[in-house]
Amino acid sequence: MRAVLYRELGNIDNLAVEQVPLPEVTEDWACIETHAAGLSFSASLYIEGRYQRQLPLPYTPGTEVAGIVHAVGPGVDRVAVGDRVMASVDWGGHGGYCLAHQLCTHKVPKEMSFAQAAMVVNSYATSYAGLVWKGGLAAGEVVLVHSAAGAIGSAAVEIAKALGATVIATAGSAERLAFAKAHGADHMINYTENDFALAVKELTDGRGADLIFDSVGGDVAQRSLRCLAIEGRLLTIGYTSGDIPELPSNIFMVKNASLIGLNIGTYLGWSPGGNRDVYTRKIFEIHDALRALYEAGKLHPATALYNGLDQFLPAMKALLNRQVLGKAVIEIGEADRAPL
Numbered sequence: 549m550r551a552v553l554y555r556e557l558g559n560i561d562n563l564a565v566e567q568v569p570l571p572e573v574t575e576d577w578a579c580i581e582t583h584a585a586g587l588s589f590s591a592s593l594y595i596e597g598r599y600q601r602q603l604p605l606p607y608t609p610g611t612e613v614a615g616i617v618h619a620v621g622p623g624v625d626r627v628a629v630g631d632r633v634m635a636s637v638d639w640g641g642h643g644g645y646c647l648a649h650q651l652c653t654h655k656v657p658k659e660m661s662f663a664q665a666a667m668v669v670n671s672y673a674t675s676y677a678g679l680v681w682k683g684g685l686a687a688g689e690v691v692l693v694h695s696a697a698g699a700i701g702s703a704a705v706e707i708a709k710a711l712g713a714t715v716i717a718t719a720g721s722a723e724r725l726a727f728a729k730a731h732g733a734d735h736m737i738n739y740t741e742n743d744f745a746l747a748v749k750e751l752t753d754g755r756g757a758d759l760i761f762d763s764v765g766g767d768v769a770q771r772s773l774r775c776l777a778i779e780g781r782l783l784t785i786g787y788t789s790g791d792i793p794e795l796p797s798n799i800f801m802v803k804n805a806s807l808i809g810l811n812i813g814t815y816l817g818w819s820p821g822g823n824r825d826v827y828t829r830k831i832f833e834i835h836d837a838l839r840a841l842y843e844a845g846k847l848h849p850a851t852a853l854y855n856g857l858d859q860f861l862p863a864m865k866a867l868l869n870r871q872v873l874g875k876a877v878i879e880i881g882e883a884d885r886a887p888l
Contacts, residue, residue, distance in 0.1 A: 550884045551643030552860045553606045557597035560864060565857050568608075570887070571640065571647045573621035578648050580633060581885060584662040585641040586612035586670065587860075587867050587876040588699065589788050594639075601818060603639065609860075610641020611818075613648070614656060614665035615880075624650045632656040634665035636673075636816050642860055642878065644885035651824045652816055654835050657842055664849040667699060667875035668838060670812070672847065674785065675703035675761070676834050678810045680711070683759045683783050687712025692748055692757035692775065694764050695788065696733060697724035699875035702850060704761045705731050710846035713759075716751060718744050720870065727873045731848065739768075748775035756780060766791030773799045781806045850874030857884045 551568045573579050591609045593599040614634040617627050627633055627650060634656050635648035656665045679685045691708040695701040696717030708715050709732035717733035719725045725736040735751050737744045748757055756777035762769050765787030773795065776782055780803065782795075800807055813819040815830050841847050852872045854863040859878060867876045 549644030549887065550857055551608045551640070552610070552857055553608055554595055555606045557595060557603065557605070557607065560592060560595050560868075561861065563861060565860070568643065570645050573619050573624075573647065575622045576624060576650050577621045578617050578624055578627055578633075578635075578650055578653055579619040580613060580635060580637075580646055580648055580653075581616045581618040582613050582641065582644060582646055582880045583615040584613065584666040585610045585878050585880060586666040586699070587863055587878065588612070588670070589786065589867065592864065592868060608640045608643050608646075610643070610646070611637055611639065612666050612670040613637055613641040613646055614662040614669065617653075618645060620650075626650045627653050627655065632662075632665075634662075634669040636669055638818065642857060642880075644880060649817065649824060651828050657839055660842065660849075663851045663853060663877045663879060666877050667703070667849040667851055668842070668847075671699040671875055672703040672707070672838050672849065673831060673834050674810070674812045675700050676707050676838055677812060677815075677831075678761060678783050678785050678808075679704060679707055679759065680837070681830070681834065682808050682810050683761070683781050685711055685713060685759055688714075689758035690714045690716065690752055690755075690777070692716045692718070692744075692760045692772070693728075693733070694718050694739075694760070694762050694768055694772075696728040696731075696736075697873050698763070698788075698870075699872075700763050700785070701761070702728065702731050702874050703847075705733050706847050707841070708761075709733070710841050710844075716748055716757065724870075724873065727850070731850070743771075745771050745774035752777070759783065761785070763787075764789050765793050767793075769793040769795060776803060776805055779804045781808055783808045783810065785810045785812075851877040854878045856881060
C-alpha cells in the first residue's frame with residue numbers, strides 16, 4: 549500500500565508518498581481499508597513537532613478515517629470484516645490501510661458517504677461534546693460560533709441549531725458567512741469588517757451570548773469576553789490562531805461565568821491520562837446522538853474533496869490558508885491501496 553510518510557518532523561513540505569507494508573492487527577484492533585481520510589489543523593502541529601504527544605518515526609499523519617473493515621484482531625466484537633466504519637485513529641490515516649482500536653470505531657449510517665463519515669467521526673463528535681456535554685447547551689440559548697465555516701465550526705452551527713439554539717456565526721469573508729448561513733446560522737458577522745463583540749450585544753439587546761464556541765484563541769477569545777452573557781460559558785477547544793490566550797479571571801467572577809476546556813483526545817486515549825474505557829462511556833453516547841440527528845435529516849456534513857494521497861500537501865496548505873469550506877478530505881482509491 550501507499551502512505552504519506554514523514555521521516556523527520558518540523559516542516560510540512562518534508563513528506564514522501566511511499567510503498568509500505570500493510571499494518572498487522574493485534575488484540576482489540578482492527579485494520580481498515582481506508583476510503584476517506586480527513587485533515588485538520590492539529591495535523592500541522594504534529595508534523596511540526598509542536599504537539600504534546602511523542603510520535604513514532606517514520607510518521608504517517610491522519611487521525612480520522614472511514615472505510616471498510618479489512619481484518620480484526622482477537623477480542624474485537626464491535627465490528628466485523630466487511631463493515632462500513634468510521635474511526636478515530638492514533639495516526640496512519642493517510643495510507644491505504646490503517647489500524648483502529650475497536651472502541652474508537654463506529655459503524656457508518658447507511659446513507660452517509662465515507663467522506664462525510666471522515667468528518668463526523670472527529671469534527672462533529674468534538675463539536676457535540678463541547679456544546680452539549682461540556683457546555684450544557686439548552687434550547688432557546690444564544691450560541692456564538694467562531695470560525696463557523698471550518699470543519700468543527702460548521703458542525704457546531706448545525707448541532708446548535710438542531711438542538712434549538714439561536715446561532716450567531718463569525719467568519720472572515722462573505723463566502724464563508726454564506727456557507728455558515730446555509731448550514732443553519734441565524735446571524736452572520738464578518739469579523740474583518742465589524743466588531744463582533746459589539747454586534748453580538750446588539751443582536752441580543754445587550755445581553756450577550758450564553759455559550760461561545762471558540763476554536764481560534766488569541767485575540768478572538770479575549771474579545772469574546774465582552775459579549776459573554778451573565779452566567780455564560782466560554783468553551784475553548786483549540787487555537788488555530790497560533791496564540792494561546794491568557795484570560796482575566798476577574799471577568800468570569802464578575803459575570804458569574806465559566807471557562808470550559810475540551811480536549812477530545814483525552815477520551816480517545818491520545819493524550820496523557822487518556823483512557824479508552826472512559827471513551828466507551830462518554831463518546832459512544834455522543835455518536836448515538838449524532839446518528840439520530842443525521843438520520844433525522846438535521847446534519848449535513850460538507851466536505852472539500854481531494855483525490856488520492858498525492859494531494860495531501862495541497863490539501864493541507866489549502867486548509868491552513870483558510871481556503872476550505874467545511875472539512876478537507878482525501879479520497880483514497882485503489883492505487884493507494886495496491887499491495888507491494
